Amino acid sequence: MNSRIRDVITRLVFLLFLVFLLNLEGVGMKRSLVWVLPFCFGSFLRFKFPLSQNMGSPPDARCGALCSLCTSFQKGDCPSCAFSDEEVRISCPISRCAEEREMTCTECAEVFHCAIFREHIDECPFRVQEMLRDSLPHGGFLVKERHLNESLALFTDRVVRGDFGLMITRQPLEMLREVPALKKVHMIQLSQTETESTYLDPTNLAKLHLTAEQFFKVAPRAVLLLEGMEYLIVHNGFDRVLKLIHNVVECAKENSSRFVTLVDSRILEDEELARLERELILIGRIS
Numbered sequence: 001m002n003s004r005i006r007d008v009i010t011r012l013v014f015l016l017f018l019v020f021l022l023n024l025e026g027v028g029m030k031r032s033l034v035w036v037l038p039f040c041f042g043s044f045l046r047f048k049f050p051l052s053q054n055m056g057s058p059p060d061a062r063c064g065a066l067c068s069l070c071t072s073f074q075k076g077d078c079p080s081c082a083f084s085d086e087e088v089r090i091s092c093p094i095s096r097c098a099e100e101r102e103m104t105c106t107e108c109a110e111v112f113h114c115a116i117f118r119e120h121i122d123e124c125p126f127r128v129q130e131m132l133r134d135s136l137p138h139g140g141f142l143v144k145e146r147h148l149n150e151s152l153a154l155f156t157d158r159v160v161r162g163d164f165g166l167m168i169t170r171q172p173l174e175m176l177r178e179v180p181a182l183k184k185v186h187m188i189q190l191s192q193t194e195t196e197s198t199y200l201d202p203t204n205l206a207k208l209h210l211t212a213e214q215f216f217k218v219a220p221r222a223v224l225l226l227e228g229m230e231y232l233i234v235h236n237g238f239d240r241v242l243k244l245i246h247n248v249v250e251c252a253k254e255n256s257s258r259f260v261t262l263v264d265s266r267i268l269e270d271e272e273l274a275r276l277e278r279e280l281i282l283i284g285r286i287s
Contacts, residue, residue, distance in 0.1 A: 058073070058080035058081070058082035058083050059082050060104055061080065061081040061082075061095075061104075061162065062081060062092075062094060062095045062098035062099060062104050062105060063092075063094050063095070063098070063104070063105050063117075063121065063124075063162050064104050064105050064106040064162045065081075065160065065161050065162035066159075066160045066162075066181060067080035067081065067082065068080075069160045069180065069181055070157075070160050070161060071157065071160075072161075077128055078126045078127075078128070079126065081095060081126075084126065088125050088126070089125070091125050092120065092123075092124065092125050093116050093119075093120045094116060094117055094120050094121065097114075097116050105117055106184065111220070112218055112219065112220065114220070117220050118220045121162070121220055121221050122221070122256070135157055135158065135161060136154060136157075136158060136223075136258050136260070136283075137258075138252065138253060138256050138257060138258060139249065139252065139253055139258065139259070139281060140245070140248070140249030140252055140253070140258075140259040140260075140261075140279065140280045140281065141154065141258070141259065141260045141261070141280055141281050141282075141283050142261060142262070142263065142276065142277065142280035142281065142282050142283070143260070143261075143262040143263075143282075143283060144262070144263060144264075144265045144282070145262050145264070146264045146266075148169070148171060148227050148262065150262075151225060151227065151260050151261070151262040152225065152227075154260050154283075155167070155223055155225040155260050156179070156181045156182065158223040158258055159181050159182065159184075159185055159223065160181050162221070163219075163221050163222055163223040163257075163258070164215075164219035164220070164221065164222045164223070165182070165184075165185040165186070165222070165223050165224075165225070166185065166186050166187075166188070166211075166212075166215050166219075166222065166223075166224045166225070167182070167185055167186070167187045167188070167224075167225045167227070168187075168188045168190060168200065168208065168211070168212075168224070168225070168226050168227070168228070169187065169188075169189060169190065169225070169226075169227040169228060170189065170190045170191070170227060170228040170231055171189075171227060173187045173189055186198075188200050188211065190202045190228045190231055190232070202228070202231055202232050202235045202236070203235045203236060205232070205236055205240060205241070205244050208232075208244065209244055209247055209248065212224055212226075212248045212251060212259075213247075213248075213251050216251045216252055216254075216255040216257050217251075217255060219257070221256065221257060222252075222255065222257040222258070223257060223258040223259075223260065224248070224252070224257070224258070224259050224260070225260045225261070226248075226259070226260070226261040227261070227262060229241065229245075229261055229262070229263045230263065230264055230267050232244075233267070238268070238272050242272075242275060242276060242279065245261070245276070245279050245280065246279050249279055249280065261280070263276065
């Protein structure tokens with residue numbers, strides 16, 4: 001039997017059984033079919049209906065993507081690996097390798113040196129144009145904002161999609177680690193005071209540059225968020241920070257990765273802001 005047909009039949013049996021259980025609990029048939037029937041017809045006709053957590057959240061993808069948190073899954077642009085056609089899922093070398101090892105790639109000690117992961121991480125079989133428009137391409141990006149809002153949303157979106165993430169920030173790390181999508185993200189705090197967490201002296205731009213460079217080179221697909229540019233400028237001057245930004249952006253491009261930073265434009269002169277914008281792509285939140 002064709003795997004597509006088998007998958008549809010299995011899904012229908014499950015959903016009909018669920019309807020039966022719901023009605024045993026006193027939930028009316030009409031109410032149950034409000035979401036069951038569209039989903040069933042969608043299975044046959046390949047219509048894309050947004051999937052919510054109420055209809056079942058998928059587990060993480062084998063590559064490390066957090067499917068249940070991903071906007072492409074929530075919009076119905078991607079079925080997620082767990083809810084997808086088996087024949088499409090097994091066409092992905094990364095998924096096949098991880099299933100054989102019975103783990104996700106992020107749990108594998110060899111992931112940073114894995115030729116399969118590096119070669120195929122940007123070739124997801126479910127990738128469509130809607131997904132590409134939802135997220136950031138490779139390169140360096142600037143968000144003009146006072147607080148860590150839009151830039152964090154862009155960064156988190158890439159982490160959810162499977163990028164290895166690094167945050168260099170002045171924000172309290174304990175607060176950031178409460179965000180579900182950031183639990184596996186490595187964080188460094190900009191501070192001149194030694195803390196229990198990993199910290200980096202804002203006057204040591206050479207070390208900051210080296211940290212970013214090593215991260216981009218080691219991680220197969222990476223995204224770096226730098227928060228605290230004003231703090232760096234106070235300690236080092238605008239020209240030195242601009243040179244740092246230039247070097248980090250070039251490194252991100254060379255390694256097919258992403259660099260996101262933010263700045264409160266009120267603290268810069270017009271000429272300084274213009275020079276900064278020439279180094280980075282100015283964006284707002286992608287929705």
